Structure formats: structure tokens, C-alpha cells
Amino acid sequence: MDNSAKFIGWAAGIAVVAAVIVFMYVGTSTPSETGPITIGFIAPLTGDVASIGSVARTATELAVEEINSAGGIDGRQLNVVYEDGQCSATPANNAATKLINADRVIAIIGGVCSSETAAFAPTAMQNKIVVISECSSAPNLSKTGKYFFRNYPSDAYQGKYAAEHAYNMLGARNAALIFHQTDWGTGIKDVFKQRFTELGGNIVVEDGSPQEARDYRTALSKVKVANPDYIYAPTYPEGGTVLLRQIKEMGINSKILAGDAWSDTRLQKDVASFDLDILYVESKGNVTDEFKSKLLAKTGGDQVPLCAPQVYDATYILAEALKKAGTDPDKLADAMRATKYDGVSGHIEFDANGDMTVAEYIVKRIENGTAAQVQ
Amino acid sequence: MEIAVQIALNAVIAGALYSLAALGFNLVYNTARFFDLGYGAVAATGAYAVFYFYKTLQFDLLSSIALGILIAGALGFLIEKVVYRQLRARKASQTVLLIASLGVLTVVQAIIAIIFSSQFQTLSRNIGASRIYNVYGGVMTETQVIILCSGLSIMTALGIILRYTLFGKAIKAVADDEEVAQIVGINSERLIGIVFFIGSAIGGIAGIAVGFDTGIQPTMGMTLLLSGVVAAIIGGMGNVYGGVIGAFLLAAIENAGVWYLSGEWKAAIAFAILILFLLFRPQGLFQK
Amino acid sequence: MEYLVHIAVLICIYGILGLSLNLAVGQAGLLSVTHAAFYGIGAYVVALLLIAVGLNFFIAVPIAMILAGVVALAVGVVFSRLREVYYVFGTLGFNIIAYSVFLNWDSVTRGPLGIPGIPRPEIFGFRFGENEFFLILATIFLAITYAVCQFVTSSSFGRVLRAIREDEEVTSVFGYATHYHKLAVFVISGMLAAFAGTLFATYITFIDPSSFNLNESIFILAIIILGGLASHRGAILGAFLLIILPEALRFVGFPSDVAAQMRQVTYGLILILLMLYRPQGIWGEFRM
Known part of the structure; x- marks a missing residue:
């Protein structure tokens, strides 16, 4: 190969190594x-x-x-x-x-x-x-x-709580699962499914999508046909906002139960006019208005996400x-x-594995642009 | 029965978005003869421009959209001038141009993320306000109807321009053989610049459409682009009508797949269709 | 020091990936954007064999490579008729399908939860637990890969491949079964990518689908484009530069969210500039 190529290659390599060493020396702290x-x-x-x-x-x-x-x-x-x-x-x-x-x-x-x-x-x-x-x-x-x-808390807790709450407190017998395929979404969905069916409930639809997905219409068409009591939707707020809008547009009457990702203030504001029955599970925390306003002042936005x-x-x-x-x-x-x-985010104590000892949850309803505890 | 209508409508809604993506992409391919991945970049730029004007500066809707489209077109024009022109002058292969356009997409996406942050945003100011139309038991929103109509009108307009106007004939000439076109006096450089402007403007419209229908984020260009590419290939690369039909076909098969399997396989299905076409009918449904 | 060892291991792994892709792209002109899929197969098979069956790493590696080879054979056969950009999109489609399989086949791959707790390699009671020892293993793997690639290219098989790369029709006219040559090199290429995957799985001890998506394939392609096509040393140089660059940028002092996007900007600019001014890469011998 030509000499300029050799030179470029070696020069690039040496320059980069030199840069790394210099920066590491400068950037390293003792x-x-x-x-x-x-x-x-x-x-x-x-x-x-x-x-x-x-x-x-x-x-x-x-x-x-x-x-x-x-x-x-x-x-x-x-x-x-x-x-x-x-x-x-x-x-x-x-x-x-x-x-x-x-x-x-x-x-x-x-x-x-x-x-x-x-x-x-x-x-x-x-x-x-x-x-x-x-x-x-x-x-x-x-x-x-x-x-x-x-x-x-590990997925195991939230999914279980949601299933028990849905079956025992909300009286749901048929549920549709619409979830995002991530460690969080899939994890919680799996636990919910297991516990809900254990209790005697029936899963009528199970449809996942990547977190970036924005078109849930055909999955929702399946839900519309099956007409479950509840849609359990462990999804992230971006997709969740779109999902709720499409539920509204398609005229689906099922009620909705979601995961703690929906504690996002922006999602709650965006869906205010939809007039849907939306509940979500959240860790029994204590997100004060003071914390919210301090954080929002710093981010300059209106999201307090998970x-x-x-x-x-x-x-x-x-x-x-x-x-x-x-x-x-x-x-x-x-x-x-x-x-x-x-x-x-609540009361925190650790067990021998470093997990939280208690995972207490509450259920909140999203309406009027905000969320209020239901139980 | 109602639900079959709804699924069909879902396909139409998705297809309308894909067709906007395919139209601009096809126009560029038609003339410049390469796959421009930077198309995704201009789509995202159009959407973010509208976001800036409509939501941040609080301009009115029509001006914001007009500005968004113009900016997308201008960006496409600029990229052609700065990056692609040199490469094409050197008769660079399609793959080289493809990779360069990938670089463009990466850079623009990253810059958008730096300026606007990676957060997901919605374009509509009042998110619940869209009117809903009932179509034989299925449902479509006003926004979606507008998107569908825009897609169809652009397709018709492009079809007419390409076939019946002098400009369209010049494009065909340049596409067939750029040197000969130059010899007969067509200023191919200027023509290609204009084509990129128009194509990118359509890309901007596609991005804006997605933005109003669902929302925007910096990585939106890639997804939209890939759908547009698949639609264009299965419809027949370079064929304006083909791209639109390909778009609806793609959307139909995707939605059927989600119905019978689940949403988890949607992307796999889309690309399986692409591969099937590449293998058994690489020229697509309609030839150029 | 530990940090440098870690980077060195990564350079070895990506060096192997670059070498493997270079065989397909640089030697045979098969621009594949799906090598992350073979990388993933190698990783998942080894992870599962080590955890579920308790097999020794050094026995699991050939099994993983053979499985990847079988898949590569299928892929190679299916896409053998595609040319240029269509080959790119076909393989791109396959990568997306493979990623969907990694993500959706919960019962085997645990989907998005990934497979944690993969043990480090062991031989005759010696465990490659310390990163320094692992680096020695990685370097040996890299050397083996380099030797294999060198063997392929300097043999008469390699000469035929280069002839195919330059002009396939002419080569087949001369009586060479170009089909089989391309297929063979693609299979070897896939097996070597899986070879890298086995190292990766046991080094990080945790794998999940996000490491094997389309972006990863594009990254591997960028490595060899930068380092130089058809050059083995170029592949390693490319891996070296593209691994070290983002790490070096960490220390430059950008605010860290901008830093990550700046990485993307740099990466995109490298692609554009390379295509404009040096499409064969730094040490390359083959211009696309």
C-alpha cells in the first residue's frame, strides 16, 4: 500500500494513544x-x-x-x-x-x-x-x-401486587396485556400474568412491542374484540400517552391499569382530556410538591419520570x-x-441481598391532569 | 366484521405515513440513483422545526408547518450540495453514497438530540382535540384523514409533474443518463438540487405527519426511513405510484401479522416481506 | 492499568469482528450488515451451553461456531443473488429478524432480561477470572482469527475471491463456481463473528439482545471502512481507533449527555469524510 496510507494509519494510532494517556493522566484522580x-x-x-x-x-x-x-x-x-x-x-x-x-x-x-x-x-x-x-x-x-x-423493588413485587389488586379489589376477571419489551415491562408482565391466572383470572390478549413503538392500533383492535374488564399496560410514558390516545380514539371501554412508569407528570397532563378510567400502581412513596417543583425547575420541562x-x-x-x-x-x-x-420514593430498608425489604404499593387514579391516590 | 374494517383502517393510516416516506425517497432515487438515508434526517428536521415554531415560539399552525417543510427542503438541498454532489461527480458507487448518507443521518440525529434533548415530545398543542370520524364501524381521526389526503395529493401531483411537464421530462433525462442530459443543455446540477429540495420537503411532511399523529424524538428518522425504503423497494424503486401501493401493502401485511401473531413480531414481518420481494421480485410490484 | 486491559480486550473482540466482516466485504465484496446476528448467535449459544449444560467453554466454542456457520450458510444461500445495495438491505433485514428472535424467544434467550451469570472460561482447573488472563486468551483468539484470515486470503481460494470482487461475471466465465466461493467465505466469516461472540459473552458475563442489533452491525462495518477494506491489519486498526476514540472523548470534558451525542456526531462525520476523501479506508486496498 502507499506510504501515505501507512503514515496516516500509524499517526492516527499513535496520536490516539498519546491522547488517551495524556487525558487519563490529567483526568485521573487519586x-x-x-x-x-x-x-x-x-x-x-x-x-x-x-x-x-x-x-x-x-x-x-x-x-x-x-x-x-x-x-x-x-x-x-x-x-x-x-x-x-x-x-x-x-x-x-x-x-x-x-x-x-x-x-x-x-x-x-x-x-x-x-x-x-x-x-x-x-x-x-x-x-x-x-x-x-x-x-x-x-x-x-x-x-x-x-x-x-x-x-x-424487583419486578416480582409490582407485577404480583397489580395482579392481586386487579383480581381482588377491582374485580377484574379478564385482562388484556399490552406491554413494552424491556426488562421492566416484560418482567412485570410475566409476573402479573402468572399471578393473575393463579388467582383464577383470564388473559385474553397478550401483545408486546418495542419501547419506541407508536402504533398500537391493531393490538388494540384485538383488545376491542375481546372486550376485557381491564387492560394491564406496563408501558413507558411516551408510548403510554400514545396508547391511551389510541384507546380513546378507538372507543375501547375497558378500564386501564398500568405500572409506576405512568407516575410521569407530563403523561398525566397530556391525557387529561381523554376521559378514560386510568389507574396505575406506584411505590408507596412520598413525592412532595417541593421535590417536584425543585426538579422541574432544574430540568426546565414538565416530566417527573420513573x-x-x-x-x-x-x-x-x-x-x-x-x-x-x-x-x-x-x-x-x-x-x-x-x-x-x-x-x-418512600421508606427504604435493605435486606441481606441489598433488595428493599418492603415493597409497598398504592394505586392512583389519573384524572384532571394529575394523579390521586385511590387506596 | 367491524373489527376487520378497523384493521383495514389501521393499515390505511399506517400506509399513509409510509407512503409519504416512500414518495420523497423515490423521487430522490429516481433522479440521483442512490439510496439516501439522509432522508430520515430531513424528516426529523421538519418535525422538529415545526415543534420549535409551533410549540416553543407559539406561531400559528399553518406558518409553522410551512416553515418546517421549507427548512427540511433546504437542509436536503444543502446536504446534496455539500456531500453528495462531489461523490456523484466522482461516480462513486451506490454503496459509498449509502454510507455517506448514513453518516449524514447519524450527525443530524445527534445534533437534534443535543439541541432539543432526547425527550419524546408531541406536536399538537391540545392533544385530545382531534375529531373522530366513524367509517363503517372503524375509526379514523381528523389528523389521519389529513395525512392520507396529503399523501394522495402529493402522489398525484408528482405523477403529473413527472409525466407531463418539461421539468418531469428533464428529470427523466437526467435519471437515464446524466451526461447526455447535460449535453442537450439540461443543467443537471441545478435540477438535482431542486429535486433534493422537493424530495426533502416531502420528507419533512412525512416527519411532521408522524409528529402530529404520535410524536417526535430524535431517532424518529431511522424508523420512518426504513419503512419508506421497504415500501419503495416492494413497490418498485423509483416508481412514484409503486411506492405508495407498496406502502399500503406493507402496512396491510404488518397489521395482519400483528393481528394473527403479536406486535412483538412486527419489525421482523416487515423485513421478511422485504426479503421475500428481494428474492422473488426484486424489481418490485411496478417497474419504473 | 485495569482500564487499559479492559480496552485491550474489547479491541481484541472487535478486532475479530472486523476481521470476520472484512473477509466477506473486503475479499468477496459482500457488503453484509448482519454480522451482529452471528456475533449474537455465538454469544447466546455459549452462554446457554455453559449455564444450562455446564459444558466447558472450549468445547462450547466450536459448537457455537458451527451453529453460526449453519445459519450463515442459509443466509448466504438466500441472499446470494442480490447485488450491491439490495444485498445490503437484505442482510439488514436479516439482522432485524435475528434481533427479533433474540428478543422474543423468551423461553430460550430470556428475551429483554438477558442471560446473566455467564462463567468465565476454564481449562484444566485454571479459570480466566482475572481480566489480565482473559486478555491473554482474547489475544490468542485474535491471533487465531488473523491467521485464518491470512490463510484464506493468501491461498488460491483468496485470489479467486478477489477476482470475484473485481468482476464476478468474468470470473465465472473463466469456469470458477463463483457461487460456492462466495458462500464459503461468508460461512467462514459468520463463524469467526460467532467466535468473537463467545469471547464477549464470557467476558462481560451478561448478554442481552441490545448488544446484537442493527447498530452493532453498522458499527462493525464502520470499523472496517475506517481501517481499510481488504486489509487485515486495517480491520484491527479500525477496531483500535473506534474503541479508543469514544473512551478518549470521555476525558475531554464535554458535559456527559452532550458527550454521548458528540460521539455520534464524530462517528457520522468520520463516515462522511471517509467516503468523500478516502473511501478505501486508512490501510485499505479495495475501493468500493
Whole structure:
């Protein structure tokens, strides 16, 4: 091949390696006894789940600002390095490796998607890095390790609660399942289906679609024919808004029960004029108006999506544990495990696996542009 | 029986959107002879432009849409001038142009995400207000009817222009053999620029349509584009009417698939159809 | 240091992927956009064999490769008649179908929940638990792949392939069964992509469908376009650059959500600039 090609190739390679070394040297921090405490944050900041990830980031920033202005961790400021997990295994793993080895974080908040968390948690455990996930719901994460915590209950709880509530309290006997094919959506749907049929209920339609799907009309046609008592719809807010609109347009009379993803304020506002019977299950939390307005002021938008209250609490929980135990991983993990915290996402305590001990749920009705607790 | 009508309508609604995607895409392919993935980029740009003017700046509906279409067209024109013209002058192969257009799509999508954030947005100000028409027991909204009518009118207009006007004949000449067309005095560069403008404007309309029907997000271009490409290929690449028919056919089979199987297989079905056509009837339903 | 080891492992894995795709694209001109599917098959088969059956990694790998080879054979046969851009879209369609299978076949792949807890490779009691040891294994795998590719290209088989790439009709006129040659190289290519998948599954110890979608195939294509088509060293160079670049960008100091989009912008710009100014890639010997 010609000489210019060889030169370009080698030059590019060497330039990149040099850049990496320079930046790593400049960008790497060494942990010290004074000075800021560095923790990492991994969430999807790009891609289809970016709307959840970027607000999670803002909520974390909010918590960090508040913690730091209240004196930080015994005078040491909290410093967070934010990385993009892209809701995908390899990027999340890369992000974590960089955080652990280059930034020398002592803990990581994240991931949002279970695929992110599952991809980097093993490495984090090996390196004795405390991980607290605010939103990963896959049941198998319970087996991750002693440094792993999550303040979001596994799918197993919400699906079960929804099924029992639908059957026992709402009197539903036939249900249609319209869900999004993600770890959260599929996971909850599977548990709901199992419990609902166990109780004696009947699933008349089961139709999933990718999270980005915006055309539910034919799936809804199936629902219209089957005419179930309830549609159980664990879907994300974007798709959920469109789904509700299409339900309305098609004149479907079934009532709707959904998952905690619909605690999103924008969805609730958008569907106000639809006049549909919409209930959704939410963790018994305590999202105060104060938190909402602080967060919305920072995001400049009108969404308080899933995971934002959780990650806000997760940041505080981590900060509290750091105050109690310092940065030693084992002591920090013990302090985390002893957490008893009441935050905007509810009461939080951890069991031996780092899962929440209680997963309490409430049901809310969406009407008049907002949601109110029903029971 | 009612439900069969509804499913048919679902296919019509989806088909109308796909046909808008296919129309502009086909026009560009017709003339410049390559698959322009950047089409997805201009569709998203049109939709976001309308978002900016209509929802952020609170302009009125018609001006916002007009501006959106113009901006989409202008962007397409610009991309042709800056990127594709050089490549075509060098007689770059279709694959090279395809990859370059993929680069364009990636860049534009990312820039939209930087400016507008990745959040999903809706275009309509009053989301529940669309009127509903009952058609033999099935349901269609006003927005969807408008989209369908726009699609059909654009198809007719393009068909007429391409067949009966001098401009249309010039396009055909350039498509057949650009050098000869230049020799007989057609300014092919200017013509292609105009074609890209019009094609991209149609792309903008497609994006805006999707935006009003469901909503917008930065990655919307790729999905719309792929549907348009499949529709165009099965209808017959370059054939304006074919693309529209292909669009409705694609939508029909997709919806039948969702009905009999489930929504989880929708994408697989769409591409299985594409593959079947590529294997057994690569020229599509209608030849050029 | 750990961080560099991690990046090195990824470069090995993507280097193998690049080498595999290069065989198909650079040597035989088969522009496949579906190699992520074979990558995925390798990963899933190994994951399942290791967890469900408890098979040893080094026995599971050939099984995974053979299975991927069978699928590649089917794909190769089905798409053998397609040319140029139509081949691209056909393989693109297959990737989407394969992704749907990974996502929907819950009972086997666990769908979106993925397969966690994949054990690291073990041989004679030695476990490749530490990343440094895994890197040694990955480098060996890369070397094997490189040797295989080198063997294919420098043999007379390779010469026929290049002749086919340049002009298939002429080559077949000379009596070569071009069909079989292309099929053979495609199958080898698919098997090597699966080879990379086996490494990936046991390295990250968790796999889910999102790692094997269309974007991944496009990424692998970008690696060899950048590094240089028909050049084995180019494939590794491309992997090196495209893995290191986004990691380096992390340290530049963009706000991190913009950083991720800037990555996309850079990536798109690289594609455009390459097509405009150096379509054969940095070390390439074949212009598309």
C-alpha cells in the first residue's frame, strides 16, 4: 500500500494513544483522605431511554447540590462523574471500568436499565465498589453481591401486587396485556400474568412491542374484540400517552391499569382530556410538591419520570452511609445495609441481598391532569 | 366484521405515513440513483422545526408547518450540495453514497438530540382535540384523514409533474443518463438540487405527519426511513405510484401479522416481506 | 492499568469482528450488515451451553461456531443473488429478524432480561477470572482469527475471491463456481463473528439482545471502512481507533449527555469524510 496510507494509519494510532494517556493522566484522580469524594453515575443519556436517564442525572445533581451546600460529607464535597450507559451492556461496562479505574470512584449510582446494571455489577463487586441502582428491576440482580443495593423493588413485587389488586379489589376477571419489551415491562408482565391466572383470572390478549413503538392500533383492535374488564399496560410514558390516545380514539371501554412508569407528570397532563378510567400502581412513596417543583425547575420541562425520585433518595442514602462509615468498602456496605431512610420514593430498608425489604404499593387514579391516590 | 374494517383502517393510516416516506425517497432515487438515508434526517428536521415554531415560539399552525417543510427542503438541498454532489461527480458507487448518507443521518440525529434533548415530545398543542370520524364501524381521526389526503395529493401531483411537464421530462433525462442530459443543455446540477429540495420537503411532511399523529424524538428518522425504503423497494424503486401501493401493502401485511401473531413480531414481518420481494421480485410490484 | 486491559480486550473482540466482516466485504465484496446476528448467535449459544449444560467453554466454542456457520450458510444461500445495495438491505433485514428472535424467544434467550451469570472460561482447573488472563486468551483468539484470515486470503481460494470482487461475471466465465466461493467465505466469516461472540459473552458475563442489533452491525462495518477494506491489519486498526476514540472523548470534558451525542456526531462525520476523501479506508486496498 502507499506510504501515505501507512503514515496516516500509524499517526492516527499513535496520536490516539498519546491522547488517551495524556487525558487519563490529567483526568485521573487519586483518592485522598481530604478533598472531594468521587462517586460515579451510570444511566442512559442517549438512546431511547435517554428521557429517563437524563432526568435521573438532573435529580442526582439536585441531591448533590443540596448535600454539598449543607456541608457535604463531614466537610468533604461530593463529586459525581456522570457516564452514559446507553441502556446497553458493553457501554455500561466501559463506563463502569473507566469510573472505577480512571476516576477511582468509591461507589456507583446506577444503572437505570437492568442490562446496564447486570453488565457492570460483577466488575464492581470484584473491585469492592458499592453500587446502588435506582431503577433496575430484574429479579436476578438480587444475587449480585454484598456491595450491591437497589432502592427499586424487583419486578416480582409490582407485577404480583397489580395482579392481586386487579383480581381482588377491582374485580377484574379478564385482562388484556399490552406491554413494552424491556426488562421492566416484560418482567412485570410475566409476573402479573402468572399471578393473575393463579388467582383464577383470564388473559385474553397478550401483545408486546418495542419501547419506541407508536402504533398500537391493531393490538388494540384485538383488545376491542375481546372486550376485557381491564387492560394491564406496563408501558413507558411516551408510548403510554400514545396508547391511551389510541384507546380513546378507538372507543375501547375497558378500564386501564398500568405500572409506576405512568407516575410521569407530563403523561398525566397530556391525557387529561381523554376521559378514560386510568389507574396505575406506584411505590408507596412520598413525592412532595417541593421535590417536584425543585426538579422541574432544574430540568426546565414538565416530566417527573420513573427513577427520578428513586435516584434522589439513592444519592442521599449513599451520602448518609458515607457520613457514618467513611469510604472503606466493607464498612460502607454495612452502613448501607443498616439504612433506614424515608425519602421521596418512600421508606427504604435493605435486606441481606441489598433488595428493599418492603415493597409497598398504592394505586392512583389519573384524572384532571394529575394523579390521586385511590387506596 | 367491524373489527376487520378497523384493521383495514389501521393499515390505511399506517400506509399513509409510509407512503409519504416512500414518495420523497423515490423521487430522490429516481433522479440521483442512490439510496439516501439522509432522508430520515430531513424528516426529523421538519418535525422538529415545526415543534420549535409551533410549540416553543407559539406561531400559528399553518406558518409553522410551512416553515418546517421549507427548512427540511433546504437542509436536503444543502446536504446534496455539500456531500453528495462531489461523490456523484466522482461516480462513486451506490454503496459509498449509502454510507455517506448514513453518516449524514447519524450527525443530524445527534445534533437534534443535543439541541432539543432526547425527550419524546408531541406536536399538537391540545392533544385530545382531534375529531373522530366513524367509517363503517372503524375509526379514523381528523389528523389521519389529513395525512392520507396529503399523501394522495402529493402522489398525484408528482405523477403529473413527472409525466407531463418539461421539468418531469428533464428529470427523466437526467435519471437515464446524466451526461447526455447535460449535453442537450439540461443543467443537471441545478435540477438535482431542486429535486433534493422537493424530495426533502416531502420528507419533512412525512416527519411532521408522524409528529402530529404520535410524536417526535430524535431517532424518529431511522424508523420512518426504513419503512419508506421497504415500501419503495416492494413497490418498485423509483416508481412514484409503486411506492405508495407498496406502502399500503406493507402496512396491510404488518397489521395482519400483528393481528394473527403479536406486535412483538412486527419489525421482523416487515423485513421478511422485504426479503421475500428481494428474492422473488426484486424489481418490485411496478417497474419504473 | 485495569482500564487499559479492559480496552485491550474489547479491541481484541472487535478486532475479530472486523476481521470476520472484512473477509466477506473486503475479499468477496459482500457488503453484509448482519454480522451482529452471528456475533449474537455465538454469544447466546455459549452462554446457554455453559449455564444450562455446564459444558466447558472450549468445547462450547466450536459448537457455537458451527451453529453460526449453519445459519450463515442459509443466509448466504438466500441472499446470494442480490447485488450491491439490495444485498445490503437484505442482510439488514436479516439482522432485524435475528434481533427479533433474540428478543422474543423468551423461553430460550430470556428475551429483554438477558442471560446473566455467564462463567468465565476454564481449562484444566485454571479459570480466566482475572481480566489480565482473559486478555491473554482474547489475544490468542485474535491471533487465531488473523491467521485464518491470512490463510484464506493468501491461498488460491483468496485470489479467486478477489477476482470475484473485481468482476464476478468474468470470473465465472473463466469456469470458477463463483457461487460456492462466495458462500464459503461468508460461512467462514459468520463463524469467526460467532467466535468473537463467545469471547464477549464470557467476558462481560451478561448478554442481552441490545448488544446484537442493527447498530452493532453498522458499527462493525464502520470499523472496517475506517481501517481499510481488504486489509487485515486495517480491520484491527479500525477496531483500535473506534474503541479508543469514544473512551478518549470521555476525558475531554464535554458535559456527559452532550458527550454521548458528540460521539455520534464524530462517528457520522468520520463516515462522511471517509467516503468523500478516502473511501478505501486508512490501510485499505479495495475501493468500493
